Amino acid sequence: GFQQNYAPFMWLMLAYSLLYAPTLALTNSLAFSHMRDSEREFGGIRVFGTIGWMVAGYMLTGWRVMNTMPGDLLFLAAGFSIALGLFSLALPNTPPKREGSNPLAFLEALKLFKNTNFTVFMVISFIVGTELEFYYILTSPYLEHLGISRSMVPTVMTLAQFAEMFVMWPILPWLMPKLGARKLLAIGAIAWPIRYAIFAFIPNPWVASAALPLHGICYVFFFVVGFIYVDQVASKDIRASAQALV
Secondary structure: OOOOOHHHHHHHHHHHHHHHHHHHHHHHHHHHHOOOOHHHHHHHHHHHHHHHHHHHHHHHHHHHHHOOOOOHHHHHHHHHHHHHHHHHOOOOOOOOOOOOOOOOHHHHHHHHHHOHHHHHHHHHHHHHHHHHHHHHHHHHHHHHHOOOOOOOHHHHHHHHHHHHHHHHHHHHHHHHHHHHHHHHHHHHHHHHHHHHHHHHHOOOHHHHHHHOOHHHHHHHHHHHHHHHHHHHHOOHHHHHHHHHHO
16 A cells, blocks of 8 residues: 555565455355355345445545545555454364365366366356456546546446345355256346446446446356355365366
């Protein structure tokens, strides 16, 4: 947050990302290892991440309303990172599974590509993953471009999390057993281009804000269902590596 030059900022961000990125897979693996029925239980647990996202957005809006300063979201992220690092020490002890014969579990996870369905899922995940960066990085300046004030953008963007929270908790546990992973993944993948088309062809602040809740269907039906799918197709000893592969 204190950096004024690109090069040191880039290297610091790279180092932070290398340390942070593995936690995304680890939190999924940790949660799944303590569940009896992931289809019904995961949404109710993962929804707290969505609530946290919303709280961060409201805090950033409050910060910007009270005081405008460069790097505000980076300082906020630093505080959350320290708090989460300390909180991780209170998580239940969950040692790696020892059922497998291959100590190189990541290499074992690559064998999942022999499963055609898994390969198709990974290819689509790669494409959707590239789209996700455009949403995360460019939606904020896009909303500002449409006339929404910079301080209010984080709060407006939480409309997406409201929908995500609703889809993830009451809807997903009810719909997953009825439709199955394949149909939900298809619905989630189709919702992405629909939202981007609305952004592109109807550049209106009210319409764009109304399209934000599509994120609930996009993210939950594709990524959250994808996490559950991977947990189901991977054996116990490679589940953490399979989540990391995604």
